[in-house]
Amino acid sequence: MNSRTLLTLAGIAALALAPAFVYPMLMVKLLCFAIFASAFNLMLGYTGLLSFGHAMFFGTAGYILGLGMKHLGWSPEIGLIAGMAGAGLLGFIAGAIAIRREGIYFAMITLAISQLIYFLAMQTDWTGRDDGLHGIPRGRLFGLIDLENDLALYGLVAVCFVLALAAIHRIVTSPFGQVLTAIRENEPRALSLGYDVARYKVLAFTLSAALSGLAGGLKALALSYESLNDLHWSLSGEVVMMCILGGLGTLSGPVAGAFFVILLQNFLADKVGEWLSVIIGLVFLFCILAMRKGFVGELSQRLAGLRGKARAAS
Amino acid sequence: QEAPIRIALMTDLAGPTADYGGQGGMEAIKMAVEDIGGSINGRPVEIAFIDHQNKPDIAVTKAREAYDNGTDMIINLSNSAAALGVMEIAKAKNKVVIVTGAGSSKITGDACSPNTVHFAFNAYSLSNAPVEALTRAGDDDWFLIVSDFAYGLSVEGAVTGAVDQAGGKVVGTVKHPAFMATDFSSYALQAISSGAKVIGLSNSSSDTTNSIRALKEFGLGDDQKMVAFTLLINEIHGLGIDQASGLVYATAFYWDRTEATREWSKRFYERVGKMPNMVNAGDYSGTLHYLRAVEAAGTSDADKVLEKMHEMPVNDMFAENGRVREDGMMVHDMYLVQVKTPEESKYPWDYLNVLETIPAEKAFVPLEQSECPLVAKD
Amino acid sequence: MTHVLETAGLCKEFGGFRAVSDVSLKVREGDIHALIGPNGAGKTTVFNLLTKFLQPTSGTIVLEGRDITGEKPAALARQGMVRSFQISATFPDLTVLENVRVALQRRSAPTYAFWLPGRVLDRLNARAMELLELVDMQDFAQTRAADLSYGRKRSVEIATTLAMEPRVMLLDEPTQGMGHEDVERVTRLIKRVSAGRTILMVEHNMKVVSGICDRISVLQRGSILAEGSYAEVSADPRVLEAYMGSDDADGDIGAGGEP
Amino acid sequence: MSETVLSLKNVNGWYGESHVLHGVDLDVSRGEVVSLIGRNGAGRTTILRAIMGLLERREGRIELKGRDVSSAAPHRLARAGLGYCPEERGIFSTLTCEENLLLPPVTRAGSGMIVPLSEIYEMFPNLAERARSPGTRLSGGEQQMLAIARILRTGADILLLDEISEGLAPVIVQTLARVIRELKSRGFTIVMVEQNFRFAAPLADRFFIIEHGRVIDVVQQSDLAQRMDEIRRFLGV
Amino acid sequence: MTEIFGVPAQVLYGQLLLGLVNGSFYALLSLGLSVIFGLLNIVNFAHGTMYMVGAFLAYVLLSPLGLNYWWALALVPVLAAGIGIFIERTVLKRIYGLDNIYGLLVTFALTMIIEGVVRVYFGVSGLRYPVPQALTGMLDLGFMRLPIYRVWVIVAALGLCLLTWAIIERTRLGATLRAGTENPKLVQAFGVNVPMLVTLVFGWGVGLAAFAGVLAAPLMQLTPQIGHSIIITVFGVVVIGGMGSILGSILTGLALGLLEGVAKVYYPEASSTVIFVVMILVLLVRPHGLFGKQ
Ligand SMILES: Nc1ncnc2c1ncn2[C@@H]1O[C@H](COP(=O)(O)OP(=O)(O)OP(=O)(O)O)[C@@H](O)[C@H]1O
Ligand SMILES: Nc1ncnc2c1ncn2[C@@H]1O[C@H](COP(=O)(O)OP(=O)(O)OP(=O)(O)O)[C@@H](O)[C@H]1O
Ligand SMILES: [Mg+2]
């Protein structure tokens, strides 16, 4: 057994044991954001495109799931799938519009699209506007498992988390992932090799959107609640922060980043009062300046350094 | 020693709605606990402060966690979305929630819950009285500046209804994006040039204060009046009395109204450095009422406490003979006030003339019009 | 002999400045055809017109009998005309093998299949190695492209280009910035891969031009000044004056070549 | 020869993690033309960048006209009389050809060394013709001419020239050779990096042979003929 | 009275004029943002915050220190530039050369810190800064009465914009700046003290923002969020105009102010969203903004 499988197994074991030590609903939230950040990383880390509107996928899926389950009697699995599909479709449309822009222009056009979605959500009565969509039932998974039980819900989220990470791993190592890497490395060259670059980017964007939708759907399901905050640009900004702090282009980086940001918000909030944003700002600033490659990037670099030394010593 | 009674103030500690709770709220509920002696029936009262950062989903997660960890009651909940979210959880977990910092009519309307008590104010109580009073006095055509979000729209609804009922007319409305703009000159100009006798501000916080400033700047006519539908005394303090003078609004509390309010407010002022607003006073009163109900029930079991809260009248410096209705609304007298002119104001925070007291029955939505499913209809 | 690539009356103006005027170029099948000329003569511009990176002001371009004047760049690549870049164009973080494989993948393996494991590409390895052998890079298959020397990067790039099985290759100053060692490698390489295809290149290094080019067009001020074999062109006094200069007055200097 | 104006002692240099210069020792006298030769990637460009203070990480001692400038910022070096013509030319696209030419501030160091604009346009007629064009609209060769011309009018008296014959038509390369001779006769000190040995051979007084980021040998112009085979072998021709 | 789509022409003119006032702010702010982006390649998220800081500094000068508006107008940009220079020297210089996402995040963190501090000390209820005595009163334009102060805003903001534009496009210093934008290292190798230039330019950009803040102070209640609400719009302006294009920022800023003015008459709810629609449309047609370069 190689160290990679070992690590994976350890991770799964930790997931299984976590609710015994950590408040399960906090774990649920952590995992939802971890999925979201990982999905986002598929764009920024692996495709090299900074989207500044990813919250639109997260929130849209939440609303689709919420409305479907509340008013149409959908079951949770239908809600999640519909949420993913909706987010994916939105991703496809937004991608088709935005994909030919580069760099900051790409970021801005995705921001603009997400602001339009936000505006629409603010203008329609079904979303409850800024009051939010309340009382989403959690329902029964496959008609069998009652998700009102927090542990059952945690189980669902944990399974989805593992699947999402596996999916991302598969995507980046697939033939498609190979093309994506080539495009990120040298786009004009990929173009000259006859790759229709825009299409690959749109597909990547769509996949990332759908996975973000999974995260958003799960979160709405878990909280029984969906709000405009999930569509807001500040959430799009937060997910960028999570990825950068954790480490771009690695599988575990965004997970670490998401955990860090959410836990920081969670634990600091009630302790430091009105200094909260100052302290979070300082922590972010420090992390970005001190750890360019993010936690995971820095850690693996240190480890590689140590290993190198060990090898040299032996 | 017996298990403590756990109450939590959940509020926006530092964000844009911090006036609707924040530091002031913390001190207010501390005062309530101190005033009752720190313990009930031998059980100490423990207070926790939870910052929801003005984000409803943080509110929802934290409320769930707090209730799961033994919190009996959560109070304040500035931000309607947060309030509505926490109400669902309180209901599912059968705990108590007292809303003081949010004014959505839904809280005691279609989203009402047996576990919720709504103190202080809501959209209806803040808008009905001023509309009625002014329209009655002949100022019968209205122009509304409406903030385009749920609360602003619900105020708009209440105002329009009240204007109709009183025989007046809404001659124009302009909706602006909520909390996004600082420039209200365009709306002010539209309002002024409409020639309406009253300009009603169906918005809140900085949107309201900026509207007031813009109206003044663009020369609100002498024959035109401004009415705000959601205003805290802190905001008048920030505006300066010259900008706000003449403004009419309704409030659930004014610190300089009676001996009791003055005495309490001065104590509050010592601790916080500013005079209490209606939400602060509501936090105090709500906490006190809850603790008294626990005392009377002899338990912190939610069903029994809620029963007592509905049964017992609310009598303190905030409310005289207030009572909690079936829909969860704590009904009490409201006050129609007008901001003094700079000359009339004699000492710091001397800002308001109380024009009239609106009796509880008139201040709140009549039960027969309530959309709350808990209200027995025949 | 047939002409693979033909232009007629090609013109390009940049805001009143005529960079290319009335160029009629005929590239014969199987030739290594060089485009030379003084700086600013319009060589790069002609290249850009041929590969559709620029749109001509007037004139037509015909590839293998088809008019391609209105085509898009990516479409040309699929029709068998491929341009190699002046600046080194590899995928720096991929290995040399992967670099070539990416090019093979587009023609003969799934590219959108995000659900398949990466293993499915392994069957391209054999062909990729063949191509690497062709450019003498088989020993570097597992090296990261970024770690290669400049000349070897060019080799990788050429292998990648060959993977697309182009019938016409356009090379813009392929030996620019190379040491002697690499110049020779690449020159030999170009000669080797020219078998069965047509190559059009811009080059200032007369040694390369004289060594491998079958035919040469000399451009000056946007127009063709002379055309013919190296011997013919280098004997033309106008070409000598405008481009090659007199190789005597100041002693032993000139462009490129050996010490 | 006369006074040493530029000397490097045990200079090391890095790009990020990779160690590129491994202890370069080199000295240049006033009025001398030296050429750095070596294979691709030997580190010649890096040496010029190290002299100019453009490497992120650099160790060792560099002296300019007798002063220690090991930790001086690039603009100080320029003001002390160094002029640098980079390999990638560095033409500014938002500036016109003429603005590019006039951009570098004139330094006092060698005010006698300023080549007037009219003379520059004489040397490179293309530039006069395209004076109003945006910098990057020039052809490759025109950009190269502009890059050289640009440092001639700053008053720098020590020129660091990286691959200036690159991409130029043979006629222009011949002009360039004349220019270098002219500059030398006016007293400029020149450090050239050249791939085109045929171009550099007759011009330089000394040749520093660079391999793997260090100077492995120095050849005098006078010894050039007899050591030709050696050099040829070294350059892999 | 003539009507345009059901709105009296007079009203529309009035609204357009007000739009111009906002447009002047957008122009001034986006100009600073553009200059900073141009030379530092940093997307300065904290730009709105510096605008807010400018307004609060004016307030502080006035109420504890008793220095009036004109003093504020002169001193605040300098003070703010000082803060900017401090930030540049201590924080920003550590991220030069990295992808500009780092600049965005670092300045985002700075925003959280600075805004948080202001909030702790000044609260959220809003402070008031009075209109200077000399500029009170109204100007009767026939179709509307315009407060004189707003006229002053247009004049001052546009004057400063033009000055900055002229410096950058028409002077040698400007040419150096533009060159520095492209290749700072090389410009430094030509003898220009680029690090200092960068620091000063950042200071200048921040000073412009703070100047806008002082101009805005008498127009609104000062809360720590005022920078927040404007920065997204200003980003939009810069992107539509083309990142780093000076003229683009100024013209787009004014144009968007006008457009917003129109939106406030016909569809006010969407007035803050309209910019995003414009942004999408513009970028669809011109991927690098109206005045941007490939
Ligand atoms: N986009 C453009 N706008 C304006 N003028 C241009 C543009 N591109 C090229 N030119 C001009 O057209 C002429 C031809 O340029 P081109 O790049 O084709 O020359 P070239 O033959 O490749 O020269 P070199 O050997 O120096 O690379 C030059 O004078 C150049 O200044
Ligand atoms: N920006 C960079 N980052 C990392 N490594 C670099 C960088 N630039 C150059 N190198 C490496 O440093 C070494 C020396 O490069 P340098 O450019 O100094 O060589 P050179 O002798 O000028 O060769 P050339 O003929 O290619 O110009 C090479 O191995 C090169 O790969
Ligand atoms: Mg060229």
Ligand SMILES: [Mg+2]
């Ligand atoms: Mg070099």
